[in-house]
Amino acid sequence: xxxxxxxxxxxxxxxxxxxxxxxxxxxxxxxxxxxxxxxxxxxxxxxxxxxxxxxxxxxxxxxxxxxxxxxxxxxxxxxxxxxxxxxxxxxxxxxxxxxxxxxxxxxxxxxxxxxxxxxxxxxxxxxxx
Amino acid sequence: xxxxxxxxxxxxxxxxxxxxxxxxxxxxxxxxxxxxxxxxxxxxxxxxxxxxxxxxxxxxxxxxxxxxxxxxxxxxxxxxxxxxxxxxxxxxxxxxxxxxxxxxxxxxxxxxxxxxxxxxxxxxxxxxxxxxxxxxxxxxxxxxxxxxxxxxxxx
Numbered sequence: 001x002x003x004x005x006x007x008x009x010x011x012x013x014x015x016x017x018x019x020x021x022x023x024x025x026x027x028x029x030x031x032x033x034x035x036x037x038x039x040x041x042x043x044x045x046x047x048x049x050x051x052x053x054x055x056x057x058x059x060x061x062x063x064x065x066x067x068x069x070x071x072x073x074x075x076x077x078x079x080x081x082x083x084x085x086x087x088x089x090x091x092x093x094x095x096x097x098x099x100x101x102x103x104x105x106x107x108x109x110x111x112x113x114x115x116x117x118x119x120x121x122x123x124x125x126x127x128x129x
Numbered sequence: 130x131x132x133x134x135x136x137x138x139x140x141x142x143x144x145x146x147x148x149x150x151x152x153x154x155x156x157x158x159x160x161x162x163x164x165x166x167x168x169x170x171x172x173x174x175x176x177x178x179x180x181x182x183x184x185x186x187x188x189x190x191x192x193x194x195x196x197x198x199x200x201x202x203x204x205x206x207x208x209x210x211x212x213x214x215x216x217x218x219x220x221x222x223x224x225x226x227x228x229x230x231x232x233x234x235x236x237x238x239x240x241x242x243x244x245x246x247x248x249x250x251x252x253x254x255x256x257x258x259x260x261x262x263x264x265x266x267x268x269x270x271x272x273x274x275x276x277x278x279x280x281x282x283x284x
Contacts, residue, residue: 032132033133034133034134037155038154039155129158
């Protein structure tokens with residue numbers, strides 16, 4: 001069962017496209033031969049920061065992390081994560097071909113002020129076949 | 130010489146009970162037609178085939194993740210014993226079309242499970258014997274049950 005990430009708008013967002021599965025053989029002469037092992041990219045990376053959010057928002061993220069077994073279960077992302085982009089770009093980043101997201105590690109929570117924290121989340125998008 | 134290589138393995142396994150399984154490992158999430166048959170995607174890896182001047186059997190292992198369908202494939206196939214594998218290696222164009230392919234045939238000799246992979250083991254079907262063997266043809270009529278490897282002894 002996939003549990004959608006909470007509908008939150010991040011204050012910072014960094015996205016890296018996936019990579020195609022290839023290996024490179026480099027000869028002593030310096031020439032290279034590349035072999036492709038598949039026709040779809042994988043291992044997309046997305047880093048989100050939710051700055052100065054109330055404790056209730058932090059709880060939502062913690063609950064989601066726990067309910068997805070902390071990186072074991074994959075999940076889709078809501079459109080709000082990509083707020084500010086047009087529809088075409090959002091579709092390419094939100095759900096590239098058969099990609100589901102997972103946590104690469106526990107969310108990092110920095111206390112800023114009473115009832116206010118900043119949360120950093122790192123996600124990995126992998127092929128779901 | 131091509132500096133960009135795209136290779137797809139087409140795996141056609143016929144179990145001892147006659148059930149046929151077809152998988153390919155390049156077109157992710159797709160079903161690909163090859164020689165008139167459809168091959169579903171499965172993330173397997175084939176390696177280990179060897180050949181030598183002495184004509185020993187080639188050894189091949191095919192690694193699958195421990196998915197339910199693979200475990201079922203092994204269990205239904207009597208532990209991969211006496212299955213027949215046709216493994217095609219196909220070179221692809223940039224557009225994904227098959228340009229050249231070679232097919233090798235193997236006989237299943239067993240399987241190994243661990244917590245994340247299933248290893249299917251194969252040997253090449255008998256293709257060579259020692260020089261001391263007479264030039265005769267083995268059939269089940271003259272030697273009984275046919276051997277599955279090249280470890281044959283003259284007595």
